Amino acid sequence: MRLGLGxxxxxxxxxxKLETLATQAVASSFDAVWVAESRADGVGGGLAAAALLGQVxxxxxxxxxxxxxxxxxxxxxxxxxxxxxxxxxxxxxxRLGTSASSRYETSPDQSLLKEHLHVLGAALSGAHIQWxxxxxxxxxxxDANQPVPSRLALNPRPLQPVVxxxxxxxxxxxxxxxxxxxxxxxQLWKPGGRVPPSTGRWPGMVLCQADVAADDLLRAxxxxxxxxxxxxxxxxxxxxAGRRLAGPLRMPDFPEWINA
Amino acid sequence: MTLRLGVGVFGMQSVPQRPDHHVKLYRDVLExxxxxxxxxxxxIWLSEHHFWFDGYCPADIAVAGAxxxxxxxxxxxxxxxxxxxxxxxxxxxxxxxxxRLGEGRLTLGVALGYRDPEFDGFGVRRKDRGKLMDTxxxxxxxxxxxxxxxxxxxxxxxxxxxxxxxxxxxxxxxADSTMNVSELREMLDAYNASAAAAGVKPPATHALQxxxxxxxxxxxxxxMLLPELRYMRRQYGGWSFPKExxxxxxxxxxxxxxxxxxxxxxxxxxxAALVAAQLREFEALGFDLIVxxxxxxxxxxESLHRAFEGLAATREAISR
Numbered sequence: 389m390r391l392g393l394g395x396x397x398x399x400x401x402x403x404x405k406l407e408t409l410a411t412q413a414v415a416s417s418f419d420a421v422w423v424a425e426s427r428a429d430g431v432g433g434g435l436a437a438a439a440l441l442g443q444v445x446x447x448x449x450x451x452x453x454x455x456x457x458x459x460x461x462x463x464x465x466x467x468x469x470x471x472x473x474x475x476x477x478x479x480x481x482x483r484l485g486t487s488a489s490s491r492y493e494t495s496p497d498q499s500l501l502k503e504h505l506h507v508l509g510a511a512l513s514g515a516h517i518q519w520x521x522x523x524x525x526x527x528x529x530x531d532a533n534q535p536v537p538s539r540l541a542l543n544p545r546p547l548q549p550v551v552x553x554x555x556x557x558x559x560x561x562x563x564x565x566x567x568x569x570x571x572x573x574x575q576l577w578k579p580g581g582r583v584p585p586s587t588g589r590w591p592g593m594v595l596c597q598a599d600v601a602a603d604d605l606l607r608a609x610x611x612x613x614x615x616x617x618x619x620x621x622x623x624x625x626x627x628x629a630g631r632r633l634a635g636p637l638r639m640p641d642f643p644e645w646i647n648a
Numbered sequence: 649m650t651l652r653l654g655v656g657v658f659g660m661q662s663v664p665q666r667p668d669h670h671v672k673l674y675r676d677v678l679e680x681x682x683x684x685x686x687x688x689x690x691x692i693w694l695s696e697h698h699f700w701f702d703g704y705c706p707a708d709i710a711v712a713g714a715x716x717x718x719x720x721x722x723x724x725x726x727x728x729x730x731x732x733x734x735x736x737x738x739x740x741x742x743x744x745x746x747x748r749l750g751e752g753r754l755t756l757g758v759a760l761g762y763r764d765p766e767f768d769g770f771g772v773r774r775k776d777r778g779k780l781m782d783t784x785x786x787x788x789x790x791x792x793x794x795x796x797x798x799x800x801x802x803x804x805x806x807x808x809x810x811x812x813x814x815x816x817x818x819x820x821x822x823a824d825s826t827m828n829v830s831e832l833r834e835m836l837d838a839y840n841a842s843a844a845a846a847g848v849k850p851p852a853t854h855a856l857q858x859x860x861x862x863x864x865x866x867x868x869x870x871x872m873l874l875p876e877l878r879y880m881r882r883q884y885g886g887w888s889f890p891k892e893x894x895x896x897x898x899x900x901x902x903x904x905x906x907x908x909x910x911x912x913x914x915x916x917x918x919x920a921a922l923v924a925a926q927l928r929e930f931e932a933l934g935f936d937l938i939v940x941x942x943x944x945x946x947x948x949x950e951s952l953h954r955a956f957e958g959l960a961a962t963r964e965a966i967s968r
Contacts, residue, residue: 403716403749425745430791432741433749436713440749443678443717458735459770462707465698469707472674473714492737528771535890536768544660544670544703 389605389637390591390615393626394422395452395481399431403440410445412623416630420479422450422617427457427488435466435480442474450479450617452556457492460504461526464511464542467553471546478546480553481574481593484562499523502565505555509569511542512551554593554615572615579604583614591615598625602636651931653963654939655684655956656693657727657857660711661702663945665875670703673946674711680943681715681722683953687960691723691755693857693939696730698766702883702945709742709754716750723753727857727939728804728822730761731788732780733770740791743799752797757822757855758788759804763887781813789817802855808838815842821854825941826911832856832933853936859915860940862923862958870917872951876944877915881908920958924965931966 393413396406401423410421421441425434434451441449451470455463471478482505485496494500503521510517516539519526527540554572555562563584566573572590575581577600584592591613596605598620605616618633620626636642658680660673668676681692694711697704705711712724729739739756747754760777761767767774785803792799802822803814814821821839823832836854843850859877863869885907891900916926927938942955 398745398749401749403751406749425741427737427741430741431745432738433709433713433743433745435707436710436742436746437749439710439713440717440746443714458738461698461769462734462738465706466710469674469705469710470713472670473678473711475671475675492735525771527765527768530768530771530773532773532775533764533768536765540699540765540769543699543701544662544705547671 389609389613390419391417391630391633391637392420392422392448392450392615392617393418393620393629394450394617395424395595395619396422398423398425398434398437399429406437406441407444408623409620409626410441412626413630414445414447416627417634418447418626418630420448420450421445422452422479422481424452425454427454428486428491430491435470435478438478439470439473442470442477448477448479449474450481452481452483454484454486454488455482455508456484456496456501456504457486457488457494460508460524461511461542464508467512467551468542468544468546471548471551472544476547478548478551480551482553482555482571484555484557497523498561505565505569505571509571512546512553514541514545516541552590554590556595581608583609583612586612593617595619598629600629600633602633602642605633605637650936651927651966652690652937653927653959653966654691654693654723654725654855654937655689655942655959656725656939657695657941658692658705658711658943659695659697659945660705661945663702663876663879665879666946666948668946673703674714676949677711678714678718680952680956681719681724683956685719685722687956688963689722689960690937691725691939693725693727693757695727697763698730698733699769709739709746712754713746713749716746716753721753723755724750725755725802725939726757728757728759728802730766731758731784732777733761733767733772736784736787740788740795743792744795747795747797747799755800755802756788756792757802757804758785759822760810764890778809778813785813785819786817789819805835808835811835811839812842815839815850816846816848818843818848818850820851822939823854823856823935825857825859826914828914829929829933832930836934853934855937855939856930856935857939857941858927858930859944860923860927860959861915861917861942861955862920862962863917863955864919864958866917869951869955872948873915873917873944876947877912878908880944881911885911920961920965923959923962927962927966
């Protein structure tokens with residue numbers, strides 16, 4: 389089991405708040421600290437904020453980012469640089485088809501999102517890319533731009549051989565696509581719900597409220613591993629969640645007297 | 649007017665004459681940022697290119713985030729972001745958030761870009777870059793004005809036409825390192841004339857990038873720098889005017905070499921007093937921020953840090 393703090397909403401967040409929460413997450417034995425952008429409200433920079441956090445804490449850093457709004461190669465480049473500056477500690481959750489689409493003058497069309505995910509995955513894999521789809525051509529090979537290469541590659545690449553990426557979704561087609569492409573699946577917590585199935589090496593992820601109970605999370609995981617992000621908002625909530633969850637999630641039969 | 653010095657320009661390149669893994673290059677730039685801050689400089693500046701064999705940094709705002717997390721006071725600027733390739737909405741949203749987290753320490757320098765394979769990678773016609781800049785720059789400027797704190801924007805320019813575009817919006821210039829004093833003067837005249845014609849009050853000051861290397865041993869450091877400068881100029885020159893169809897490789901390299909020789913003359917190299925005197929000439933033209941490029945590719949750490957310390961002494965000499 390893994391325990392992450394967040395995602396901390398970047399809307400209105402200050403560096404002081406981020407630093408306070410992140411430092412407390414380390415002190416409370418969280419495995420990672422996460423931030424989330426909300427581009428419908430003009431709040432971007434999730435990966436740059438994760439890169440910032442990577443300099444503040446020694447644990448893993450995560451960014452919940454909105455994909456499908458701009459060219460996926462920019463997203464791949466941001467991921468590579470945030471992973472390099474954090475020396476291989478980056479994790480990512482992708483949100484697709486959000487209400488930011490109109491601000492970005494794009495449509496949350498299923499086929500477009502699929503193409504974006506394919507190009508993102510190919511770029512991060514280190515492949516020399518050549519993609520010709522309905523929405524994207526990479527490289528575009530536009531006549532006016534000649535001479536240009538027929539393939540391109542992301543350079544530099546992330547430090548991690550494979551950056552852990554989850555797709556937050558409850559839609560079947562996206563879950564199937566995530567399975568196929570080696571992305572993990574993340575879902576919002578529902579009382580009585582189950583942890584999403586693991587994909588490849590990535591456990592299913594659940595985004596929970598701050599007051600979630602360890603027993604409920606263990607029940608949701610069953611025999612599988614789970615990655616639980618806990619949206620604590622204050623240093624006190626972080627400390628409380630860490631004390632309540634870190635031990636029981638790591639070891640079965642965690643003795644209650646330790647935290648008594 | 650107080651002349652501010654920024655330090656750059658960092659591309660985190662694994663150059664053929666001194667290759668490194670990129671994780672080391674990014675670790676180095678974060679350490680360099682701390683050193684630059686401790687030496688009292690105004691800002692550190694990052695450069696952007698895409699899909700290049702030496703892994704030139706493609707995502708400046710992500711690096712800026714890391715530097716802002718590592719430092720407490722130092723400003724971070726892009727020198728320059730190649731705006732027409734980007735989503736202007738993404739740039740605006742990323743910049744606003746990182747400016748807030750960095751408590752106003754982020755500055756955006758933006759320019760056209762010129763390398764066909766970069767535009768093509770993102771599905772943009774290079775020929776459209778001017779039109780794209782015309783539509784994107786006002787949107788970005790407005791978003792950056794409304795950000796809290798606002799994000800300062802400079803417009804990277806090497807020609808009068810580009811300067812006139814910035815003038816119509818009242819945005820300050822970020823002049824290219826290859827322009828000499830008379831070219832800069834002509835460009836500023838064109839800028840001011842365009843601003844007046846558009847009824848825009850121009851900013852009082854502008855920024856400038858220069859290749860600067862402060863040293864007390866010119867002979868030693870010139871020998872060290874020459875291969876690095878040749879690599880850098882050959883790379884940029886090759887991007888500016890690629891090999892023509894039918895042109896032989898020797899003929900192409902000879903054409904490049906003429907450009908390289910011309911551009912190398914713009915390097916300011918010498919001791920702190922000499923460099924200070926030359927930088928004051930630019931201050932007199934109306935530049936209050938000079939981004940001194942002392943990192944060329946991936947210089948030996950010791951030489952680079954000696955140059956930063958020399959630049960700090962230059963700043964002291966200017967302020968006296």
